[in-house]
Amino acid sequence: MPHYVSYDAAELHYRVLGEDNGEGGPPLVCLAGGPGRDAAYLENLAGLDARRPLIVPDSRGTGASPAPANPAAYAFPALADDLESLRDHLELDRFALLAHDAACATAQAYAAAHGDHLTHLVLVTPGSRLQGELPTDAEDIFESRATEEWWVDAYVAVHSLPGATDLAEVRSLLLRAAPMAYARWTPVQRAHAAREPDQLNPVPRAGFWQGVDEPARLDLLRRLRDVHCPVLVVTGDRDAITGLRAGEAVAASFPRAVLRPLHEVGHYPWIDEPDMFRPLVESFLAV
Numbered sequence: 001m002p003h004y005v006s007y008d009a010a011e012l013h014y015r016v017l018g019e020d021n022g023e024g025g026p027p028l029v030c031l032a033g034g035p036g037r038d039a040a041y042l043e044n045l046a047g048l049d050a051r052r053p054l055i056v057p058d059s060r061g062t063g064a065s066p067a068p069a070n071p072a073a074y075a076f077p078a079l080a081d082d083l084e085s086l087r088d089h090l091e092l093d094r095f096a097l098l099a100h101d102a103a104c105a106t107a108q109a110y111a112a113a114h115g116d117h118l119t120h121l122v123l124v125t126p127g128s129r130l131q132g133e134l135p136t137d138a139e140d141i142f143e144s145r146a147t148e149e150w151w152v153d154a155y156v157a158v159h160s161l162p163g164a165t166d167l168a169e170v171r172s173l174l175l176r177a178a179p180m181a182y183a184r185w186t187p188v189q190r191a192h193a194a195r196e197p198d199q200l201n202p203v204p205r206a207g208f209w210q211g212v213d214e215p216a217r218l219d220l221l222r223r224l225r226d227v228h229c230p231v232l233v234v235t236g237d238r239d240a241i242t243g244l245r246a247g248e249a250v251a252a253s254f255p256r257a258v259l260r261p262l263h264e265v266g267h268y269p270w271i272d273e274p275d276m277f278r279p280l281v282e283s284f285l286a287v
Contacts (some may be wrong), residue, residue: 094117
């Protein structure tokens with residue numbers, strides 16, 4: 001697996017998907033969320049690697065990348081510094097960046113600090129904690145699905161998670177709650193969800209939001225107004241994890257953002273509707 005040396009001399013790893021596809025398009029760097037989830041869950045993002053290589057880094061303490069000596073390196077602004085080290089290693093003057101879920105905070109921190117290096121930015125089902133907003137529409141989406149057969153068990157699991165302390169119990173509860181993240185609960189979604197428990201990394205997850213005080217958050221948001229690359233924000237109308245309104249708040253943070261809510265799509269658009277997600281991203285990157 002290829003690796004690069006980051007700002008603090010840590011050796012971090014990444015994967016390259018589709019480098020031999022013959023299309024020769026510019027690479028797309030893809031950040032996994034969670035936070036702290038192994039990037040394998042991104043798969044090939046519904047075949048986006050058919051047109052261009054996908055560069056998929058393992059963030060600190062996930063995949064093949066080691067845990068840092070300093071826990072502060074798990075915080076999303078520090079992960080943005082890792083991304084800048086990766087850009088330098090790849091010798092990319094400018095590049096397109098895609099992030100999912102919590103990694104959208106890392107991507108926004110990178111854009112605020114190094115926006116001149118971005119050609120395009122794609123934010124997939126982001127939360128809006130960075131914007132200082134916690135919309136409740138995800139709860140409404142979850143409640144609207146109460147007639148589905150998995151719902152009662154998922155409801156119990158969701159409300160049991162805050163009191164769970166044993167990692168095995170947490171993993172079991174997350175698997176029971178998993179249907180709420182998808183637009184439907186077919187074998188495709190079940191197979192994707194079944195891999196989540198083994199992809200969780202609690203320590204990187206706990207450190208992701210640490211050390212970002214209110215002045216730093218507000219300064220980061222202010223600098224997003226100076227990011228002039230085109231931004232695509234993708235949301236799903238059946239996403240009971242982050243909902244729709246969080247994406248609206250994120251899109252409003254940028255001067256050149258386009259918001260695309262997708263119908264019958266949950267938190268993982270490339271799983272629920274690959275033939276909708278792939279051309280949307282491809283057409284955005286082509287402009």
